[in-house]
Amino acid sequence: MTEYSVHLISRLYPLRYLFNRPALVGRLMRWLVLLTKFDIHYVTQKSIRGSIVVDHLASLPISDDRAIDDDFPDEDVAIVTSLSGWHMYFDGIANHSGYRIGVLLISSHGDQIPRFVRLAFLDRYPATNNIVEYETYILGLETALELGIRQMEVFGDSNMVLRHIQGEWNTRDVKLRPYHAYLELLVGRFDDLRYTHLPRAYNQFVDALATLASMIDIPTDTVVRHLLIESRSVPTYCCLIDEAEFDDGLPWYHDIYQFLRLGAYLEAATAKDKRALRQLTTRFMICGETLYRRSADGMLLLCLDRTSVDRVMREVHAGVYGPHMGEHMLTCKIMRTNYFWLTMETDCCQFV
Known part of the structure; x- marks a missing residue:
């Protein structure tokens, strides 16, 4: 080369x-x-999305006299709508600890009701994976009937159970026939049921419930409270900033500037404070009367005081060329514009 x-x-x-x-x-x-x-x-590298169709057409050439059929293959599919109301997801898992099943019911308002059960009857009644899938589906229907639900859309990754209940496949296994008969009785109590086969990759929450039930051993007298899963959009330190911070009218870099210019410490500074200040000032330098911070690649970043921070953030984020980026991208963009202050990331999170 x-x-x-x-x-x-x-x-x-x-x-x-x-x-x-x-x-x-x-x-x-x-x-x-x-x-x-x-x-x-x-x-x-340019985007390759535009060349995908061209490459596909080039690999499958057609003759000039061949008619191109551009009709929709099945127009009935276009008018299928989702049943408004409750949705049910079910899944089962088997490992060295035994068999576990999980069900998730979701209302039309987005309320979620999870339920998972450990199958402890395996010593007397041997089970298979297909039996576990039937147990899971029956658990979901029984839970829905207890809640008074009569219309529901069912999603599951067990193609066998869905095919059996819709009559597309015959139930030939002797161990599954009692399950199938009981399942038909439960289905008859619903006004409307719709079935959708869901790949395992899209059934992760219920799969996680079943896995959780297989990993822990809960005593019989233990009461498990509701499972609460929260979502955080910003880091914790951005939510716990004390807004009532003491303001003495001096910029945040006053101590650094005085040490670099005069070699002076604060009067109440301890030996630990002095050592921390000396380590902190190794990345700063004074050019003329202005303080700069040296970045990792050697570029000099102008240190801004509080009066200039809001104006810089607003201009970079939503100014003439502002793309309205996220908080972390806004921090990187400001540093690429050669500006710096100590609380950049926190201030950008709060600003955005």
Whole structure:
């Protein structure tokens, strides 16, 4: 490769950063020095979505006299609508600890009712995977009937149970016939039931419930409260910032500036505080009368005080060229614009 000019086509942004950054230090510079003996030109890979259809048509050519049928293959599929009301998801699992089944009922308002059961009758009545799937489906129907549900759409990854209950396949296994007869009695108590085969990848929550039941051993006298799963959109430290912070009118970098300019510490500073300040100031420098912070790649970032922070965030986020990016991207964008302050990430999270 040393005798040729190489065009590196890639969408790896760290490589683009390595080849295009004007100033590099440390390990990045050592990597770039090792690559200088090769004539490498980085080229950003374009989107390949537009060429997928062209490649597919090129691989399946047709003759000029062949008519192209562009009709929809089954127009009845286009008018199928989802049953408004309750949805049921079911799944079972088997491992060295035994058999576990899980059911999830979802109302039209999005309320979720999970239920999972451990099958403890295996010593007297040997079970198979198909029996476990029937037990799971029956558990879901019984739970729905207890709640007074008479219309429901059923989703499951057991194609066998769904085919049997719809009459498409015959139940030939002797051990499954009692289950099938009882299942037909339960189905007859519903006004409307619809079935949809769901791949396992889209049935993860119920699969997790069944796995949870197989991993833990709950004593008989233990009461398990409702399972609460929360979702957090921002890191914890962004939610616990004390807004009533003491403001003495000085910028956040006042101590750093005074130490770099005069070598002075605060009057009440302890030995630990002085050591921390000396370590902190290694990344800062004064040019003229302005304080800068040296980034990891050697670029100088202008340190901003509180009066300029809001204006910079608003301009970068929603200014003339502002793309209204997320909080973490906004932090990186401001640093690429060569600005810095200590609480950048927290302030950007709160701003966005």
